[in-house]
Amino acid sequence: MEADTKLEAGSANEPNRLKYSRRNFWSGFLFGLGMIAFIDEMVFHQLLRWHHFYDRATTDVGLISDGLFHAFSWFATIGGLFMFADLRRRRAVWLTRWWGAVLLGAGIFQLYDGLIQHKVFRIHQIRYVENLIVYDIIWNTAAVIMILAGIYLLRRAQKSVKREEGRS
Amino acid sequence: MIVLNHSQPHGHSHSTAFFDVAGLGPQLILAFPFVIALVIYLFAAAAAKRKGKSWQGYRMVLFTIGAGCALAAVIGPLAEWAHANFTVHMLGHLLLGMLAPLLMVLAAPVRLLLRAMPVKWGRRLTKVLKSLPARIVTDPAVASLLNIGGLWILYTTELYAAMHDDVLLHLFIHMHVFLAGYVFTASMISIDPMPHRTAYLYRAIVLVLALAGHQILSKFIYANPPAGVPRPEAEAGGQLMFYGGDAVDVFIIFMLCLQWYRAARPRGKMSQKTSAGQFTPAAD
Numbered sequence: 001m002e003a004d005t006k007l008e009a010g011s012a013n014e015p016n017r018l019k020y021s022r023r024n025f026w027s028g029f030l031f032g033l034g035m036i037a038f039i040d041e042m043v044f045h046q047l048l049r050w051h052h053f054y055d056r057a058t059t060d061v062g063l064i065s066d067g068l069f070h071a072f073s074w075f076a077t078i079g080g081l082f083m084f085a086d087l088r089r090r091r092a093v094w095l096t097r098w099w100g101a102v103l104l105g106a107g108i109f110q111l112y113d114g115l116i117q118h119k120v121f122r123i124h125q126i127r128y129v130e131n132l133i134v135y136d137i138i139w140n141t142a143a144v145i146m147i148l149a150g151i152y153l154l155r156r157a158q159k160s161v162k163r164e165e166g167r168s
Numbered sequence: 169m170i171v172l173n174h175s176q177p178h179g180h181s182h183s184t185a186f187f188d189v190a191g192l193g194p195q196l197i198l199a200f201p202f203v204i205a206l207v208i209y210l211f212a213a214a215a216a217k218r219k220g221k222s223w224q225g226y227r228m229v230l231f232t233i234g235a236g237c238a239l240a241a242v243i244g245p246l247a248e249w250a251h252a253n254f255t256v257h258m259l260g261h262l263l264l265g266m267l268a269p270l271l272m273v274l275a276a277p278v279r280l281l282l283r284a285m286p287v288k289w290g291r292r293l294t295k296v297l298k299s300l301p302a303r304i305v306t307d308p309a310v311a312s313l314l315n316i317g318g319l320w321i322l323y324t325t326e327l328y329a330a331m332h333d334d335v336l337l338h339l340f341i342h343m344h345v346f347l348a349g350y351v352f353t354a355s356m357i358s359i360d361p362m363p364h365r366t367a368y369l370y371r372a373i374v375l376v377l378a379l380a381g382h383q384i385l386s387k388f389i390y391a392n393p394p395a396g397v398p399r400p401e402a403e404a405g406g407q408l409m410f411y412g413g414d415a416v417d418v419f420i421i422f423m424l425c426l427q428w429y430r431a432a433r434p435r436g437k438m439s440q441k442t443s444a445g446q447f448t449p450a451a452d
Binding site: 053054056058063064066067068070071072074075078079082085086089090 | 372375376377379380381382383384387388390391406407410414417418421422425426428429432433434
């Protein structure tokens, strides 16, 4: 009977969530990464038109990195959501862990985009204005906040498992 | 065959002879296979129904629109305009190499043929599909190389300019663009029976790399116009290739994920239905 109570850690409605703990993480991580890249494309490229399609300063490796991440994020958004649907039908959704991974994936991509792709590879800048540094600081601080919030949620999910185990 | 050589890569149409690159001859040659394919498809659907086997109407619609997209790219005003304008050429590429293949793959023509054909012919077709060359070409990685690699060669070498001078090259490249696009799409998401289904993760990785190769090329074209292409046309064409590619690929990604989702369903109660993509010739 001990095995059964372990499986039920946290929620009786989602009995399989411990078994699919890793899939919860990857579903969230992929979706988070894809979602932030989608917002980048929608808001900063299309609506605000701050980002440029191509910048004359773009390095070759920047072009490759940009293409790979663009393609990967496009797949990750859809793949992550299908994985979430899979977790639902298996009654294995673990929302704290999932949201933690979403924030972690979004934050890591935003930080990579903000530091490596914008600054090192120079694919394009956030906005073509004089006080660009302000935009850079806000961009990357937001990324760090998302990463920290993601780690916090992931650790809370982990702690709740230990608490459940201690109780049983 | 008369081959007229133009000194300019973008020869204009009002002095074109029948077999000139922009003339009616090559247009008819390129259009012919698609018309034949559409006629065979519709006849096969009717034959299947006569044999008492069902065939979904929406698949007929998909195939018809798909053939229509291909035809729009190879014959008529769009095809003629594409010789003079790179942006229009890129629209033709999207229709012929991406949208038409996607729609036709979703129409499952092989499955329809197997249903409509006498069993003896069906066995022969299955044998061809299972042959070694077919297996090699339909591997996602090989298909991606043929598809995306071909585009890199076309747009980053002198080939693009040469295509506007040489009729045979023009015919070959246009058929290649369609066939490579079709095999690529089929290797990822075919509803048709395939010689060998590769693992979902493998297909996903290759699809991401192929999509990346396509998007990198479109920005490369934006930055480095092919020989003879004015910068504004290359910039507009590159962006059209980028966003058009995204729009078509989102359906391929969605279908691939959907097929994984169905195949990976929990095996509590065994379902009797065969999952999409399994090799089940002639069976309904």
